[in-house]
Each structure stands twice: as C-alpha cells, then as structure tokens.
Amino acid sequence: MNDEQYLRRCFDLALLGNGCVSPNPMVGAVLVYEDRIIGEGWHQKYGEAHAEVNCIRSVAPDNQRLIPYSTLYCSLEPCFHFGKTPPCVDLILEQKIPRVVISNRDPNPKVAGQSLAKLQAAGVEVISGILEAEGRWLNRAFFTWIAKHRPYIILKWAQTGDGFIGKPGERTPVSGPAALRLVHRWRSETDAILVGSTTAVTDDPRLDTRLYFGKNPLRIAFDRMGQIPADHHLLDDSTETWIFGKKREGVFSKTKFIPAEDKVPIDNLLEKLYKANRATLLVEGGANVLTQFLESGFWDEIRVIENVRRMGSGVTAPKVPADAILKEQFILGDDTVQIFARSITS
Numbered sequence: 443m444n445d446e447q448y449l450r451r452c453f454d455l456a457l458l459g460n461g462c463v464s465p466n467p468m469v470g471a472v473l474v475y476e477d478r479i480i481g482e483g484w485h486q487k488y489g490e491a492h493a494e495v496n497c498i499r500s501v502a503p504d505n506q507r508l509i510p511y512s513t514l515y516c517s518l519e520p521c522f523h524f525g526k527t528p529p530c531v532d533l534i535l536e537q538k539i540p541r542v543v544i545s546n547r548d549p550n551p552k553v554a555g556q557s558l559a560k561l562q563a564a565g566v567e568v569i570s571g572i573l574e575a576e577g578r579w580l581n582r583a584f585f586t587w588i589a590k591h592r593p594y595i596i597l598k599w600a601q602t603g604d605g606f607i608g609k610p611g612e613r614t615p616v617s618g619p620a621a622l623r624l625v626h627r628w629r630s631e632t633d634a635i636l637v638g639s640t641t642a643v644t645d646d647p648r649l650d651t652r653l654y655f656g657k658n659p660l661r662i663a664f665d666r667m668g669q670i671p672a673d674h675h676l677l678d679d680s681t682e683t684w685i686f687g688k689k690r691e692g693v694f695s696k697t698k699f700i701p702a703e704d705k706v707p708i709d710n711l712l713e714k715l716y717k718a719n720r721a722t723l724l725v726e727g728g729a730n731v732l733t734q735f736l737e738s739g740f741w742d743e744i745r746v747i748e749n750v751r752r753m754g755s756g757v758t759a760p761k762v763p764a765d766a767i768l769k770e771q772f773i774l775g776d777d778t779v780q781i782f783a784r785s786i787t788s
C-alpha cells in the first residue's frame with residue numbers, strides 16, 4: 443500500500459465521527475509498520491480523545507515496541523495547543539514516531555502549520571499535502587467554520603420530475619422511503635435545521651432523526667406572525683428548538699423564543715449559530731427561505747432529491763445556480779440525488 447491508500451483509510455475512519463465532533467474536524471489516523479497497520483483511531487466525540495491518541499492506544503501490547511519505527515498517517519495536521527485534550531504533536535514526539543504523513547494543514551490559527559514545524563525541528567520526517575482536495579471536501583464544514591466564522595450551509599429540497607416541491611396548503615410527500623431515510627441521516631450529521639413559517643404550518647415537520655441513529659439537530663423555524671399551531675411538533679419542546687417569533691403560553695425548557703417582528707436577516711441568524719457553536723446548517727425549505735439563501739449567496743452545498751413522479755402544478759422548486767458544481771449523483775428507488783458544491787469548496 444502507498445501513502446495515498448493509507449490516507450484514504452484515515453478518511454474512512456474520520457467519517458465515523460460524522461455528526462459527533464462538530465465544530466471540530468473529523469479526523470482519522472493509522473499507524474503503519476513495514477506495510478502493516480498496527481493501530482487505527484478516529485476522533486469519536488467532541489471534547490474527547492483525538493484520532494492520534496485513539497490510534498496509539500489501539501496498538502496491541504506486542505506491537506508497542508514497533509511504534510518508534512512506524513509511520514503515522516493522519517488526515518489533518520496534529521493539534522499544537524491545549525484545548526479539551528493535550529497537544530497531539532507532543533504525544534507523537536513522546537512516542538518517538540519517526541515519520542508523519544498528513545493530508546491537510548490545520549487552518550485553525552492555533553495550529554496553522556506549527557505542529558508540522560515542531561515535528562520537523564525535532565527530526566521527524568513530515569510529508570503533507572497528500573490528497574489535499576479530498577481532505578478539504580471531507581472537512582468542508584470545518585474549513586468554512588474557521589475561514590468564514592459561520593456555519594457551513596447546505597440547502598436541501600425534494601422536487602418532482604416537473605420541478606415542484608409541494609402543493610400549496612397541503613402536506614405533499616415528494617420523495618420515496620429510501621430518500622427519506624437518507625435525509626434523516628443528513629440531519630444526524632448536521633448541527634441545525636431551518637424551515638420557513640409556511641412549511642412549519644403546512645407540513646407540521648418534526649425535523650428529527652427518527653429514521654436513522656444519531657443526535658437530533660437544533661430545530662429552527664421562522665414564525666414572525668405566530669402562525670404555528672400550538673399542537674404542532676415544532677412546539678412540542680421535545681428537543682432543542684429556536685422559534686423566531688413571539689413567546690408562546692406554556693412551559694418550555696428546550697425551546698427558545700427569539701423576538702422577530704421583522705424578517706430575520708440571514709447573516710444575523712448565521713452569527714447566532716456561530717456563537718452557539720453550530721458549524722453546519724441544513725436549510726430544508728420551503729422555496730421562499732431557500733431562495734433567500736441562494737440570492738444572498740449564503741450557501742455552500744445544495745442537495746436535490748428528484749422523484750420521477752410529476753405533479754402538474756404546485757410550489758415551484760428553487761433553481762440550482764448555473765455555476766454550482768455537481769459533485770455526486772446517485773439513484774435511490776424512484777429518486778435521483780444530486781449534490782452540488784460551490785467552486786470554492788470543491
């Protein structure tokens with residue numbers, strides 16, 4: 443196996459932390475002695491051990507003597523600073539690992555190449571920049587979070603073959619069961635989900651992950667005019683929720699009402715999410731809200747699920763901007779899923 447193949451293994455391991463480590467990056471690490479993997483690890487949970495620590499801990503007692511003769515592969519530059527855990531760069535030096543291969547430098551100003559410099563100064567052979575574009579794509583939310591001080595924004599909608607997202611005033615399922623499960627997985631991987639007031643009223647969505655495992659994200663709904671009926675799921679206080687609108691009668695412990703007499707400026711919402719440490723936002727519609735994000739340029743990725751069925755008339759789906767780059771496309775039953783990125787994150 444070569445360096446690229448071991449780094450791809452790091453990416454696979456990193457992805458196991460998807461949805462559990464935000465706003466930290468997903469990181470995977472592999473320790474290799476003479477073309478044999480002797481340790482593997484990934485960052486599993488925010489605030490807990492980093493990938494390098496878990497990788498070194500995983501080495502069997504009989505193999506521990508091989509560590510000073512091995513190569514450590516890591517999808518991201520090891521950390522340099524005391525955060526919730528001690529610096530991984532010092533662990534690598536303590537373990538006398540002679541060679542380190544990474545994909546991306548950590549853009550966090552607290553790291554930013556300092557760990558690589560420290561390793562090199564101590565005589566460690568350091569190779570960086572392997573599969574850099576793949577590493578950036580894996581951690582696109584983290585890179586956006588650090589560079590733009592706002593969450594990574596994913597716009598998502600389901601449309602019929604003739605371009606409609608629903609019928610006005612009635613809840614209209616558009617996609618099939620497999621695509622629905624996929625959406626619940628996407629939810630589990632994000633930190634917050636937003637819907638407009640018309641969607642909140644018409645669809646009575648729960649915005650949870652009941653069809654997949656993992657955490658429920660923060661639910662957010664616009665409700666300037668106080669139109670969401672009191673018995674709707676978004677007001678059931680079952681999980682953390684922000685409602686932009688007047689405080690409702692009743693006892694709420696997980697629901698925060700944020701006064702909003704006028705339209706909420708999108709940048710204002712993003713700033714609130716940044717302050718609340720939410721590094722990814724999934725915007726689930728409807729068309730009005732999605733279009734505001736598209737028109738203001740606040741989007742990083744678009745996920746469109748298109749069903750073969752036709753509806754004839756209804757609420758028109760937003761348009762994917764002409765310069766969006768198609769990154770992925772696959773078929774799930776009667777649905778085609780397309781994932782688009784902005785050129786900046788591709």
Ligand SMILES: NC(=O)c1ccc[n+]([C@@H]2O[C@H](COP(=O)([O-])OP(=O)(O)OC[C@H]3O[C@@H](n4cnc5c(N)ncnc54)[C@H](OP(=O)(O)O)[C@@H]3O)[C@@H](O)[C@H]2O)c1
Pocket residue numbers: 598599600601606607608609610611612613614616637638639640641642644645664665666667686702704705706707708726727728729730731732734757
């Ligand atoms: N297929 C899909 O993927 C999908 C997903 C979601 C929804 N839908 C469908 O889409 C339809 C609803 O879409 P829609 O375009 O009519 O409405 P919408 O986007 O769900 O909601 C629009 C309303 O949200 C409020 N709003 C929007 N931006 C706001 C802001 N920045 N600050 C505060 N409030 C804001 C406004 O209400 P006020 O003027 O009252 O403030 C606005 O009229 C429904 O039929 C639903 O079933 C389909």
